[in-house]
Amino acid sequence: MLDIVPEIDTSEALTERQKAVLDAALRLLVEEGDQLTMTAVARRASCSKETLYKWFGDRDGLLTATVQWQASKVRVAQVDGKGLDLVSLIASLERFASDWLKVISSDTSIALNRVAVSHAGSGKDNLGAVVLENGRFALAKRLKPLLEAGRQAGLLDFADAETAFRTFFGLVARDVQIRLLLGDRLELTDAAIGGDAARATQQFLALFKSNNRPQGL
Amino acid sequence: MLDIVPEIDTSEALTERQKAVLDAALRLLVEEGDQLTMTAVARRASCSKETLYKWFGDRDGLLTATVQWQASKVRVAQVDGKGLDLVSLIASLERFASDWLKVISSDTSIALNRVAVSHAGSGKDNLGAVVLENGRFALAKRLKPLLEAGRQAGLLDFADAETAFRTFFGLVARDVQIRLLLGDRLELTDAAIGGDAARATQQFLALFKSNNRPQGL
DNA sequence: GCCGAACCGTAACGTACGGTACGGCTTGCC
DNA sequence: GGCAAGCCGTACCGTACGTTACGGTTCGGC
Structure with missing residues (x-):
C-alpha cells in the first residue's frame, strides 16, 4: 500500500568525484550556513578552486548544483x-x-x-x-x-x-x-x-x- | 467586539530624523533585498555613513533597528x-x-x-x-x-x-x-x-x- | 616510457563593502 | 558675531572573497 519508490535520477551525469564534492559542499552548507566560501568548499572537498569553477561555472552554479544534488536525494x-x-x-x-x-x-x-x-x-x-x-x-x-x-x-x-x-x-x-x-x-x-x-x-x-x-x- | 488597539511604543526614543532613516532603510530592504549596503542606505536617507555608525553601531545594529522599527508599526x-x-x-x-x-x-x-x-x-x-x-x-x-x-x-x-x-x-x-x-x-x-x-x-x-x-x- | 589532459595547491588580482577620518556646512545658543 | 555640536559628503583603509593564473603532479591511452 505504501512504499518507497526510487525515482528517475534527475542528477544529470555527475561523476562520483563531483558527487563527493557536492556532498562536501552540502555538509559545509549545513554546518556553516550561507557564508560558505569557494575556498572552504575546495579545502573541504580536497579539490582545487579551478576545478570548482570548471565544473560549476561560478559560485551560483555550485550552490544550485548542491541544492539540486540534495534535492535529488530526497524521497518521500x-x-x-x-x-x-x-x-x-x-x-x-x-x-x-x-x-x-x-x-x-x-x-x-x-x-x-x-x-x-x-x-x-x-x-x-x-x-x-x-x-x-x-x-x-x-x-x-x-x-x-x-x-x-x-x-x-x-x-x-x-x-x-x-x-x-x-x-x-x-x-x-x-x-x-x-x-x-x-x-x-x-x-x-x-x-x-x-x-x-x-x-x-x-x-x-x-x-x-x-x-x-x-x-x- | 474587534478593534485596532495601539500598543505600547517599543521604539525607544527615536528622533524623527532617525525614523526617516529607518524608513529609507526599510524601503531599500524591500526593493533590493538583503544586499543593501551602508552606502546605499546613507545615500537614500541623505545622511552620512558616519551618522549611521554613530546611531546604530554597525550594520547589524542598523538591520536590527530597521526590523524593530517596522515591527513596531505592525498592528494586528x-x-x-x-x-x-x-x-x-x-x-x-x-x-x-x-x-x-x-x-x-x-x-x-x-x-x-x-x-x-x-x-x-x-x-x-x-x-x-x-x-x-x-x-x-x-x-x-x-x-x-x-x-x-x-x-x-x-x-x-x-x-x-x-x-x-x-x-x-x-x-x-x-x-x-x-x-x-x-x-x-x-x-x-x-x-x-x-x-x-x-x-x-x-x-x-x-x-x-x-x-x-x-x-x- | 611518453604525451596530453585533468586536477591539485596556492599565489595573485580585482573589487565590493564595512568601517573610519576629516573638512566644511548648518544650527542653536550665548 | 562667535562658538560648539551635530551632521553631510567624500575620500580613504583594510579585508574578505570571487575569480583567474600557473607550476607541479597524477593518470589513462598508445
Missing part, C-alpha cells in the same frame, strides 16, 4: 491506491505527515531552505524554485493520487485535490517550518512527530471524510 | 471577548485570518522575513527572534484570548489554547509563507484572501466548535 513515500480502505488511508496519511515533518525539521532542509530564501531575495530565484519543486510540489504530486484514490473509494469528499492537499499541508506543518527557518529552537522528537502526524491526519479526516463531513462547508 | 486586530456569540466569533476569526494573510503576503513582510532567515543562518539569530516575536507570537498573544473567550462562552471546545492556535495558524497560512519566501509568484487578491479567511475559519470551527452541548461554564 509513494503510495499505491489499490484496495484502499480507511485503515490504510489513515496509515498512509500519517506516514506522509511524519515524513514531511522529518524532512522540514532536518538540518539539511533548514540549511537548504535558508540559502534558497536568501537567494530568492537577491536576483534570480533559481534555488527557490528548485527547493519548492523538490519539496512542497513533489509532496503534492505524491499525495494527490492518494487523496484521489480515497475519493474514488468513497472515503474522502472534496471538490479540489489541490485545496485538500493544501489544507493537509497546513494541518501538518502549521508554524514549524517558518519557526525553524527563523532560528527558533523547536526540538521535534520522533515521538512528537508521530503525535503531530496522527493529530493532523485525524483533523484532516474530520474535515474531509465523506460520511462525516460537516454540513455547510 | 485586538479583540474584546465580552458578549461573544457565534456570529461575532466567526467575524473575529475571519478578521484575524485576513489580517494575517495580508501581513505575510506584503512585500515588507517578505523582505523582513527573508533577511531574518538569512541572518538566522549565520551567527546570532537576533533578527529571527524579533520577527517571530512581532509576527507569529504577537498573533498568538492576540488570538488566544479570543479562543479562550470562545471556550468560556461554550462556543469552542479544545484542551489547549496553544494547540488550537497552531491549528488555526496552519489552516490560515498553509503553504503561503514558505512559497512567497522562496520566490514563488502567488498573487493574493483581496478577494482571494477573504475567501481563504472564511474557509480557514469554517474549517477551524468544524474542528473545534463545541457539540451544541453547553460547556460547563
Whole structure:
C-alpha cells in the first residue's frame, strides 16, 4: 500500500568525484550556513578552486548544483491506491505527515531552505524554485493520487485535490517550518512527530471524510 | 467586539530624523533585498555613513533597528471577548485570518522575513527572534484570548489554547509563507484572501466548535 | 616510457563593502 | 558675531572573497 519508490535520477551525469564534492559542499552548507566560501568548499572537498569553477561555472552554479544534488536525494513515500480502505488511508496519511515533518525539521532542509530564501531575495530565484519543486510540489504530486484514490473509494469528499492537499499541508506543518527557518529552537522528537502526524491526519479526516463531513462547508 | 488597539511604543526614543532613516532603510530592504549596503542606505536617507555608525553601531545594529522599527508599526486586530456569540466569533476569526494573510503576503513582510532567515543562518539569530516575536507570537498573544473567550462562552471546545492556535495558524497560512519566501509568484487578491479567511475559519470551527452541548461554564 | 589532459595547491588580482577620518556646512545658543 | 555640536559628503583603509593564473603532479591511452 505504501512504499518507497526510487525515482528517475534527475542528477544529470555527475561523476562520483563531483558527487563527493557536492556532498562536501552540502555538509559545509549545513554546518556553516550561507557564508560558505569557494575556498572552504575546495579545502573541504580536497579539490582545487579551478576545478570548482570548471565544473560549476561560478559560485551560483555550485550552490544550485548542491541544492539540486540534495534535492535529488530526497524521497518521500509513494503510495499505491489499490484496495484502499480507511485503515490504510489513515496509515498512509500519517506516514506522509511524519515524513514531511522529518524532512522540514532536518538540518539539511533548514540549511537548504535558508540559502534558497536568501537567494530568492537577491536576483534570480533559481534555488527557490528548485527547493519548492523538490519539496512542497513533489509532496503534492505524491499525495494527490492518494487523496484521489480515497475519493474514488468513497472515503474522502472534496471538490479540489489541490485545496485538500493544501489544507493537509497546513494541518501538518502549521508554524514549524517558518519557526525553524527563523532560528527558533523547536526540538521535534520522533515521538512528537508521530503525535503531530496522527493529530493532523485525524483533523484532516474530520474535515474531509465523506460520511462525516460537516454540513455547510 | 474587534478593534485596532495601539500598543505600547517599543521604539525607544527615536528622533524623527532617525525614523526617516529607518524608513529609507526599510524601503531599500524591500526593493533590493538583503544586499543593501551602508552606502546605499546613507545615500537614500541623505545622511552620512558616519551618522549611521554613530546611531546604530554597525550594520547589524542598523538591520536590527530597521526590523524593530517596522515591527513596531505592525498592528494586528485586538479583540474584546465580552458578549461573544457565534456570529461575532466567526467575524473575529475571519478578521484575524485576513489580517494575517495580508501581513505575510506584503512585500515588507517578505523582505523582513527573508533577511531574518538569512541572518538566522549565520551567527546570532537576533533578527529571527524579533520577527517571530512581532509576527507569529504577537498573533498568538492576540488570538488566544479570543479562543479562550470562545471556550468560556461554550462556543469552542479544545484542551489547549496553544494547540488550537497552531491549528488555526496552519489552516490560515498553509503553504503561503514558505512559497512567497522562496520566490514563488502567488498573487493574493483581496478577494482571494477573504475567501481563504472564511474557509480557514469554517474549517477551524468544524474542528473545534463545541457539540451544541453547553460547556460547563 | 611518453604525451596530453585533468586536477591539485596556492599565489595573485580585482573589487565590493564595512568601517573610519576629516573638512566644511548648518544650527542653536550665548 | 562667535562658538560648539551635530551632521553631510567624500575620500580613504583594510579585508574578505570571487575569480583567474600557473607550476607541479597524477593518470589513462598508445
